[in-house]
Amino acid sequence: MSTEKKIAWVVIVILLHCQVRCAWAISISEERKMAKEFMEAISMQNKLVKDPMAVALVSEVGRRIVAQLPPQPFPFSFYIVDNGQFNAFATPGGNIFVHRGLITSLDNVDELAGILGHESAHAACRHVSQMIDRSKVVNMGTLAGVLAGVLVGAAGGADAGQAVAMGAMAVGQTSMLAYSRENETEADQKGILLTQAASFDPRGLLTGLEKIRSRDWYGSEKIPGYLKTHPGSADRIVYISSWLDQHGDETEPDNGIDPFRFDLVKHRLAGLYGAVDETEQEFNHLLEKNPNDPAVHYGMGVLLPRVSRLDEALVHLRRALSQKIFDPYILLETGHVYLLAGDGKKAFDLMAGLEKIPAIATQATYYQAWALWMMGKGDKAERGLLKTIQTAGDVFPKSYYFMADVARQRQQTDQTHYYLGRYYYEISAFKNAVFHLKKSIALLPDGEMKTGAREMIGQMEKQKKKKRG
Structure with a gap:
């Protein structure tokens, strides 16, 4: 029997073992309901990273791992939390979250795969639903709030996230969120096999855990959330090391993901969201250690525009391109900086063809449409703007603003108000959103836009009531 078949067989055996042991967890329908409530709680906190390039990489790694599983009761989804802490978590319904602070602290895609493999194993074995089942003293809506609070935390630290959790349930109940050591061992065993079967280096889980563990010296108040909810890390490291000594060389990692792409995403997240x-x-x-590191120069090119240092950003991006000529990700960011500098033509010329690359297709389409709008070519920009709105309007809300200007130039007052209302809705400027949406409702003919405007007003009223309650 080949190594690949052995790995696949062991994975199936472990999965069957998980399914038998999880018979007493909450039902699939209950878990689906809680997953929905949890995602609603998360979305209200506006803490998810929506950057397409970063999300695409994490999702691609996650999909490769989940592809090694037999059919699951839930579709797996992977998200990045805008939080600098070292944490990752599996939540109800196959939703896997990793904090950007963990990603920026890892060294390679194999370490990311190791963490995602471990969390996917928790989800496949339904360990989260077991913990929920043990806490039926509170309702599922409350538990969704607890999980959201513990997972998301706060931009400045864990205290605010802890406050959310403690406000949602009695003191002491948060211990429910910690996996048992048996759960952790099971997730490690299965996670290693999943990552290895997906052609990632299984050593990634070990080195990733060692990085998380190295933060333990900060003291109990600063211990990474991962160690609080994933106990027994020291014993786990010993076990994983022993397993790798026996099996770590059985497969040759060949996952097809360019290591440089991980480096770019890592530094991009730091540049976009770090202090x-x-x-x-x-x-x-x-x-100072490596003056020609293209990924770090790229990170600088992402960071410096946040403080309007566009010329310096371009210097760093050119340095990156000198090492990685025609790299599409660096070209795309260079075009973005030219847009910020007001040079639409140079941006458009630089980004030609980048919309054909799946991981950045939507972003490139949006930037190209932005460049065309900047050059006064609204009619040509419209197609790209509408495509962006259809696939990622919440990620690039300014696409609605540009469309409002296109409609204004055509003297389409009803659509001008609609797109402005949608723009303000997406950036949570609700007072302005309601003003323009009501104007659009009065002017628009019956149809999709008018219905959408009414639905947005309804959503804003619903959120207002929730905040009051």
């Missing part, structure tokens, strides 16, 4: 001064200092420190 500017601290991140710049860290990038400069890395460049």
Whole structure:
């Protein structure tokens, strides 16, 4: 029997073992309901990273791992939380979350795969539903709030996230969120096999855990959330090391993901969301060690526009391109900086053809449409703007603003108000959103736009009531 078949067989055996042991967990329908409530709680906190390039990489790694599983009761989805902590978590219904702080602290895609493999194993074995079943003293809506609070935390630390959890349930109930050591061992065993079967280096889980564990010296208040909810890390490291000594060389990692792409995403997340001064200092420190590191120069190119240092950003992006000529991800970000600098033509010329690359297709389409709008070619920009709105309007809300301007130039007052209302709705400027949406309802003929405007007003009223309650 080949190594690949052995791995597949062991995975199936472990899965069957999980399914037998999980017979007493909450029902599939209950878990689906809770997953829906949980995602609603998460969306209200506006803490998910929507950057297409970063999300595409995490989702691609996750999909490769989940593809090794037999059919599951839930479709697996992978998300990035805008939080600098070291944490990752599986939640009801096959939703897997990893904090950006964990991603930016890892060294390679195999470490990310190791963490995602472990969390996917928790989901496949329905360990989360077991924990929920043990806590039926509270209702599922409350538990959804608890999980959302513990998972998301706060931009400045864990205290706010803990407050959300404690407000949702009595003190002591949050211990429900910690996996048992038996759960952890099971997830490690299965996670390693899944990542290996997906052609990632299984050593990634070990080195990833070691990085998380290295933060333990900060003290109990600063221990990464991952260690609080995933106990026994020291014993787990010993077990995983022993397993790797016996089986770690059985497969040759060949997952097809360019290691440089992971480096770009890692530094992109730091550049987009990290504290500017601290991140710049860290990038400069890395460049002192390796002055020609294209991924770090790229990170600088992402970071510096946040403080309007566009010329410096372009210098770093050109340095990155000097090492990685025609790299599409670096070209795309260079085009973005030219857009910010007001040079639509240079941006458009630089990004030609990038919309054909799946991981950045939507982003490239949006930037190209933005460039055309900037050059006064609204009619040509419209197609790209509408395509962006259809697939990722919440990610690129300014596409609605540009469409409002296109409608204004055509003297389409009803659509101008609709698109402005949608723009303000997406950026949570609800007072302005309601004003323009009501104007659009009065002017628009019956149809999809008018219905959408009414639905948005209804959603804003619903959110207002929830905040009051």
